[in-house]
Amino acid sequence: MFTITHNDKKSLARTGILKTPHGSIETPVFIPVATQATVKALDSKDLELLGASVLLANTYHLHLRPGEKLVKSMGGLHGFMHWNKPIFTDSGGFQAFSLGYGMEHNIGKIASMFPVPHSIGMPGRKKLAVVTEQGVEFKSHLTGEKIVLTPKISMQIQRDLGADIILAFDECTSPLSDYAYTKKALVRTHRWAKESLAARRNAKQQLFGIIQGGEYKDLRVKSASFIASLPFDGFAVGGSLGKSKKDMHKILEWVIPVLNQKNTEKPRHLLGIGGVDDLFECVERGIDSFDCVAPARIARRGNLYVHPPAGTMKNKFVINIENAKYKADKNPIDDQCACPTCRSYSRAYLRHLYIAQELSYYRLATLHNLHFILRLMEEIRASIRNSTFARLKKTWISNHT
Amino acid sequence: MFTITHNDKKSLARTGILKTPHGSIETPVFIPVATQATVKALDSKDLELLGASVLLANTYHLHLRPGEKLVKSMGGLHGFMHWNKPIFTDSGGFQAFSLGYGMEHNIGKIASMFPVPHSIGMPGRKKLAVVTEQGVEFKSHLTGEKIVLTPKISMQIQRDLGADIILAFDECTSPLSDYAYTKKALVRTHRWAKESLAARRNAKQQLFGIIQGGEYKDLRVKSASFIASLPFDGFAVGGSLGKSKKDMHKILEWVIPVLNQKNTEKPRHLLGIGGVDDLFECVERGIDSFDCVAPARIARRGNLYVHPPAGTMKNKFVINIENAKYKADKNPIDDQCACPTCRSYSRAYLRHLYIAQELSYYRLATLHNLHFILRLMEEIRASIRNSTFARLKKTWISNHT
Numbered sequence: 020m021f022t023i024t025h026n027d028k029k030s031l032a033r034t035g036i037l038k039t040p041h042g043s044i045e046t047p048v049f050i051p052v053a054t055q056a057t058v059k060a061l062d063s064k065d066l067e068l069l070g071a072s073v074l075l076a077n078t079y080h081l082h083l084r085p086g087e088k089l090v091k092s093m094g095g096l097h098g099f100m101h102w103n104k105p106i107f108t109d110s111g112g113f114q115a116f117s118l119g120y121g122m123e124h125n126i127g128k129i130a131s132m133f134p135v136p137h138s139i140g141m142p143g144r145k146k147l148a149v150v151t152e153q154g155v156e157f158k159s160h161l162t163g164e165k166i167v168l169t170p171k172i173s174m175q176i177q178r179d180l181g182a183d184i185i186l187a188f189d190e191c192t193s194p195l196s197d198y199a200y201t202k203k204a205l206v207r208t209h210r211w212a213k214e215s216l217a218a219r220r221n222a223k224q225q226l227f228g229i230i231q232g233g234e235y236k237d238l239r240v241k242s243a244s245f246i247a248s249l250p251f252d253g254f255a256v257g258g259s260l261g262k263s264k265k266d267m268h269k270i271l272e273w274v275i276p277v278l279n280q281k282n283t284e285k286p287r288h289l290l291g292i293g294g295v296d297d298l299f300e301c302v303e304r305g306i307d308s309f310d311c312v313a314p315a316r317i318a319r320r321g322n323l324y325v326h327p328p329a330g331t332m333k334n335k336f337v338i339n340i341e342n343a344k345y346k347a348d349k350n351p352i353d354d355q356c357a358c359p360t361c362r363s364y365s366r367a368y369l370r371h372l373y374i375a376q377e378l379s380y381y382r383l384a385t386l387h388n389l390h391f392i393l394r395l396m397e398e399i400r401a402s403i404r405n406s407t408f409a410r411l412k413k414t415w416i417s418n419h420t
Numbered sequence: 421m422f423t424i425t426h427n428d429k430k431s432l433a434r435t436g437i438l439k440t441p442h443g444s445i446e447t448p449v450f451i452p453v454a455t456q457a458t459v460k461a462l463d464s465k466d467l468e469l470l471g472a473s474v475l476l477a478n479t480y481h482l483h484l485r486p487g488e489k490l491v492k493s494m495g496g497l498h499g500f501m502h503w504n505k506p507i508f509t510d511s512g513g514f515q516a517f518s519l520g521y522g523m524e525h526n527i528g529k530i531a532s533m534f535p536v537p538h539s540i541g542m543p544g545r546k547k548l549a550v551v552t553e554q555g556v557e558f559k560s561h562l563t564g565e566k567i568v569l570t571p572k573i574s575m576q577i578q579r580d581l582g583a584d585i586i587l588a589f590d591e592c593t594s595p596l597s598d599y600a601y602t603k604k605a606l607v608r609t610h611r612w613a614k615e616s617l618a619a620r621r622n623a624k625q626q627l628f629g630i631i632q633g634g635e636y637k638d639l640r641v642k643s644a645s646f647i648a649s650l651p652f653d654g655f656a657v658g659g660s661l662g663k664s665k666k667d668m669h670k671i672l673e674w675v676i677p678v679l680n681q682k683n684t685e686k687p688r689h690l691l692g693i694g695g696v697d698d699l700f701e702c703v704e705r706g707i708d709s710f711d712c713v714a715p716a717r718i719a720r721r722g723n724l725y726v727h728p729p730a731g732t733m734k735n736k737f738v739i740n741i742e743n744a745k746y747k748a749d750k751n752p753i754d755d756q757c758a759c760p761t762c763r764s765y766s767r768a769y770l771r772h773l774y775i776a777q778e779l780s781y782y783r784l785a786t787l788h789n790l791h792f793i794l795r796l797m798e799e800i801r802a803s804i805r806n807s808t809f810a811r812l813k814k815t816w817i818s819n820h821t
Contacts, residue, residue, distance in 0.1 A: 056772065060779040064764060085747070085772045092748055093768055101764040346486070347493055363465060363502040367494055371457065371486045378461035378782050 021286045031305030039105040039183035049396045050310040060381040063102040075107040075310040079114030087179035095181025108182040113191045170214035187215035189229040194259040201233040225252035234261035243277035253286040275305035295336045299412045318384035324391040326355040358390035422687045432706030440506040440584035450797045451711040461782040464503040476508040476711040480515030488580035496582025509583040514592045571615035588616035590630040595660040602634040626653035635662035644675040648682035656689040676706035696737045700813045719785035725792040727756040759791035
């Protein structure tokens with residue numbers, strides 16, 4: 020169901036077409052996150068107009084509210100959201116662990132993002148989730164109700180939600196989990212991978228296995244090798260991606276060659292990553308798809324993407340619209356952008372809406388950031404086809420060679 | 421600049437065309453409120469798609485933030501908001517009084533809406549506004565900074581904002597102001613009306629005079645007669661509209677015949693009113709335009725308009741989307757509606773978004789309610805032209821004859 024259409028000669032970057040019952044996805048692709056069956060501040064029509072080709076919804080959130088049975092009765096996620104293109108769902112594992120432990124919703128996947136160390140069962144934090152050999156038990160962050168997720172239950176929920184591509188149930192270890200714990204968790208995750216495959220009922224849903232192993236080379240290699248040996252339709256790289264972006268790149272450099280030996284022709288997803296530089300670095304290392312809340316979340320906080328030369332690695336390719344220097348700025352957010360927001364509104368107007376906390380700001384800002392990332396991925400795909408990927412990367416990330 | 425195109429034979433209802441530098445407005449018309457230069461949760465493009473022909477922005481809010489000088493430098497409200505159709509601004513008087521006294525933003529115009537009596541300088545409430553013979557001094561609800569509004573200042577602010585139709589500066593008395601106070605305030609308001617006219621500088625801006633006088637017949641008649649004698653381009657009925665909707669109807673029955681004697685051919689706006697039944701009752705009594713935040717505000721609180729027979733006077737023509745009975749309801753909000761929300765989404769999905777407090781809910785709900793009211797006004801205009809206004813009113817408000 021996945022066809023590679025072009026391989027970059029100088030890197031592991033590649034273009035492909037992933038076929039699903041709701042249409043084809045051109046890869047590499049950025050997948051906007053529709054956590055609760057809506058991309059925050061946008062509706063399905065907006066996403067169509069932005070040219071999004073696929074969304075990812077969250078099993079954990081939808082299981083809690085409105086519940087997968089309701090979604091199923093409404094025609095699955097496609098009918099419920101009125102979105103007729105492909106949908107991914109995650110397994111619920113990540114949220115079960117992060118929310119179950121009462122941590123921030125915006126838990127990062129790289130340890131350096133955390134100013135305060137945390138780990139499973141850390142002192143002073145009420146432990147809301149318990150990992151057993153069967154799965155994870157946790158309390159709903161909405162109602163306090165006890166919830167159990169196991170590979171079988173996760174598969175059942177994802178079957179009811181009806182996504183085109185679903186993920187195996189895994190344990191997402193913390194960036195600060197030690198080797199011993201990560202190794203132990205990996206054994207469980209591998210057993211759960213097989214249980215997830217065994218619990219699959221709907222052959223139309225493609226099931227991706229998840230590679231774990233934290234930041235430990237032998238565990239990542241072992242996991243890639245094991246997961247690639249199972250009859251998954253694709254793979255996802257999940258869990259802790261180390262203490263820096265360099266660690267994340269190393270992890271991909273351990274994992275992808277293993278997949279290339281075993282299963283070149285299956286798609287590879289990177290869970291929860293989506294910075295501008297990440298897209299280049301990880302596509303170069305063989306990633307086909309990304310999902311990430313960041314472009315939408317930073318938009319809501321005033322950070323709006325701009326192209327180089329205004330956008331640089333140093334400013335993370337964003338301007339902060341709250342800055343007083345934009346007070347009377349008649350220019351669009353980004354002079355190279357053709358999104359609905361940039362076509363109609365000035366920085367001054369958006370700054371006013373942001374400061375006044377107007378609801379319209381959140382949509383206009385999200386439209387811009389998602390348009391920006393979706394167009395960037397389109398450019399990346401074209402550059403791979405035209406053998407100009409390295410050059411494109413250089414024009415964006417001049418201080419990374 | 422206002423041409424009456426049809427007079428209803430059985431009532432004071434009429435259709436007309438109000439010409440402005442930014443295009444013509446067909447009346448009777450409903451004017452969505454863009455308080456801070458945005459209709460909450462929508463952008464200008466949304467309003468264009470809904471077929472809104474005119475907006476009303478708030479002088480008080482825009483004076484405080486971002487300031488009229490900034491708006492002027494951005495090409496006035498039209499340039500700032502990227503809205504090329506007509507715009508009204510109010511005079512700032514209403515907000516100065518209501519917010520100045522630290523009252524709720526959603527202060528009503530009819531006393532029965534207030535469970536707790538309040539009046540100017542009521543005990544226990546910190547008095548933030550002081551009325552002088554020159555104008556009103558109050559503290560910004562944002563910064564605490566002292567602000568002064570006078571007829572001259574209001575005209576200057578409205579000139580800088582650049583609306584097509586501006587309003588005279590008036591004192592908006594409370595629904596609970598007594599006769600003596602209302603009479604005294606009216607003398608001031610009438611002097612301010614003349615001062616507003618004298619302070620007008622831009623002949624392209626049409627200036628409407630405001631008729632006050634609370635719920636007192638002699639004061640309303642006197643005010644209508646006085647304001648109609650001045651060279652205003654149109655009139656607005658403002659201030660306290662009594663203790664019930666019947667009082668409001670009576671006030672219009674006192675005021676409009678006076679205007680009809682003096683100035684049939686000038687448009688008449690009713691400030692801050694816009695319930696479904698109000699549109700019928702007030703059009704019937706000779707009102708040409710309405711502005712009201714209610715359709716958008718009630719949408720944000722889950723109340724969504726439905727046509728008769730589901731919509732009735734008793735349920736105020738709304739369903740509350742939070743109701744459990746809509747949990748798995750595949751129908752659109754209103755089966756007679758062709759708005760973007762009803763064309764794509766079910767009640768079940770909207771209920772989910774509402775309960776999950778998703779940002780997308782607020783826009784989808786606002787789109788529906790404004791579409792509903794704008795289409796209703798379109799129907800009302802057509803019914804006046806076809807001499808079927810009374811019949812149309814009856815199909816909507818069967819228990820009011």
